[in-house]
Amino acid sequence: MQHHWKELIAVDRYTVQSRGVLQEVDRKVLTLLYQPLIGCRALALYMTLWGELELLDGQEATHHRLMALMQCGLPDIYSERLKLEGIGLLDTYVHAKEADEPKLFLYELRPPLAPDQFFRDEMLSVFLHRQVGRHLFIQLSNFFARPSIDETKFTQVTRSFSDVFSAVPAEQIVAGLSEEAGPELLEGKDHIRRDEASYVLDDDVFDFELFFAGLSKQLVPRRAVTAKVKEAIKKLAFLYGIPPLEMQKLVLGVIDPAYHIDIDALRRAAREWYELEHGGVEPRLVERVQPLAYRTMENIEPRTKEEQLMKQLETISPRQLLKEISGGAEPSLADLQLIEDVMFKQQLLPGVVNVLIYYVMLRTNMKLSKKYVEKIASHWARKKVKTVKEAMELAKEEAKTYQNWANEKEKGTRTVRKVVRTEIVPDWLNMDYSQPDDDDFDVEQARKELEERLKKYRDES
Template sequence: MRHHWKELIAVDRYVVQSRGALHELDRQVLTLLYQPLIGHRALALYMTLWGDWELLGGQEATHRRLMELMQCSLPDIYGERLKLEGIGLLNTYVRAFGDDEPKLFLYELRPPMTPEQFFRDEMLSTFLQRQVGRHLFAQLSDFFARPMADVARFTPVTRSFSDVFAAVPAERMVSRFSEEQRPLNEGKAHVGREEASYALDDEVFDFELFFAGLSKQLVPRRAMTAKVKEAIKKLAFLYGIPPLEMQKLVLGVIDPSYHIDIDALRQAAREWYELEHGGVSPRLVERVQPLAYRTMENANPRTKEEQLMKQLETISPRQLLKEIAGGAEPSLADLQLIEDIMFQQQLLPGVVNVLIYYVMLRTNMKLSKKYVEKIASHWARKKVKTVKEAMELAKEEAKTYQSWANEKEKGTKTVRKVVRTEMVPDWLKMDYSEPEDDDFDVEQARKEIEERLKKYRDGS
């Protein structure tokens, strides 16, 4: 396991730089639009690094200083840093000097999206609306909007550059270039402003299958610009649109000049989702494991473990929670927790199902927020993509995860230890010397979950 202390320790040093000038509008966008998505601690880390950029001016500092400024632990700082990286607000680089020497981290702040970019981004704006509700979302949208006059009702009188400024005579230009030029300050660059963005892995959408059934005569490859491909990835990730369905949507919005209107594609994706789901807003928890990441899709399960793998690959996290609860709708708190980790850690639905299954059998059929987030963060760093990988990692790191669960219990009045060796699923066999908890029968709970999943699979 890549523990946080193998990635980062308090004596490791860091230096901050920015990819562009940060302004008051950025602070408003970060506070009102990004904070509901990443949480107040991730925002605090960004603002602290912003302050360091202005205060230190490129000087190095230790992470202990960062811990003192934020009054939080190093694992918390590390976890919040990952959120900033995932949503496109931070680039992190590291320089190692030796096994026993402190590392040097370069934290490169990236400006947030402009309000226009944010509200035009289908995924971020949709999740913001789900986080804060329609009323507050409309209030935020109105706050960042400004009245615009109808330019068509006016006559343009703006002068061009050549109308105002005279050209420099050629002979003066030649003499100036022949003079000795003063070099730019080495190691420095002029402050600029890049377009804010965040990255989704290419694996979230099967472009190979998408292009395989798409005629080059109908959709030339030149029409598939980088912006169009990025929009397709985001829309497919948000709405769960398969490659073959996306083909139809693209064919429906391409114009005679072979230009793909991204706004029209967004609208088509929304309409497709509303038609498929009866007008319900998209939720990540409704998605199932993408076909490209199913290891049991074309296999016939031969063991109970493989049967469980196939079930977890073909059910959504929301439906899994519902089946575990015996058909009762999951609580909003549980759904929100699962949706948060799917968005912030970018875990695929099947991987999240393994996480739900594992945690439920470790914590008396409850979803402990800190415990779930800690394991999810580890799986995200390990880039776990399949159900099989998640199950194998859960088995390998079982003792470590149990120690995390025990840490969580230390603050309670009665320490409940719920795991015993003979009561765990075959794929989670481990050696524990923990005392038994007679109040919760893990084996019975596992059998009940498997029975409910079997009924769900059989449609009974």
């Protein structure tokens, strides 16, 4: 279990540096493009660290200072920090000292993507559209656009370096370097640099082994799948739910005779594929099902209730699960948005999210509490949970801790009742801890209702 206080406490020290010079346009990009994706608190943390960059000027401070500046607790700072890391705006390093000494954290701010990079990024641009709607998306896109100029109507007259500057004899260059710019001038320092901002998708979101296994090396040589192409394939597969065998066809359709894969053409092909598959409906993560590579019950006949539930959660989308739990009614937009945010920001697979939904529904009187869902999701993301089985086992192991999270803001005390089991239940839910806040809520009855609804869905499908 990775509690925030095991990784970070208030007396731990920190310092801030930047991966380059942050500019005014970065503030606009952060506020208008990133904020709808990460939320105002994560943006506030980034802007605070940006201010600290100049104020501290390389000095160290404790996290008490950060808590005072932001007027919030350390758990909030920690959870918002994870969002910044996940979307590629922050790199965090830690210098672990002696066991009884405070840690030293280095927070390295990464600049956001430039506007053109952001709107070319298939995943970020699509989810911005989902968050703000078509009208505001177009307004934001136009705000960061500039009139295009037809350069073919102009003749370039730019002079080269050698046209403007006279050559310097080599011996003078060498002498000058040895006398004036020795390496000792940069000892303990680095020149300011600026890399392209980026966020990372794990390789395991896409089965490249299967993808390459079905491709002829004569048609698509491995060298054609460059690092940029590979990253594009991962993002498109994650966004549109494109399986490896379908991705093979898309790549074959856009590779040219020189074995160059046009990433823009691949993006268009992916969108067209999705529109054909889903009738033009905008892609939604909540419609996904667990990838085959992460199903543990794919070719196994369930023998127990637990295995039956595992197989069910591996083959149903989070949206469909919410619908079945609601007795066939469409899930609320708030619930769908919460689950989609979790899938996008924490990069949890659909089957894992299904376990999260099932678990939270049982423990909180059939309600999806936003903070509770996000806290467990963040823990599972750090634990790199990928399968339904792993999620169920972790839910069982950490049951008491999760219940404490649910109760941590309670005021006063309440009577604790033990769960009375009247029938065999899935092993992963055989937990001995207090009931949810509502004393009238029967977790056993809720579990029965969930099983009945899911059984109805299995029978119909």
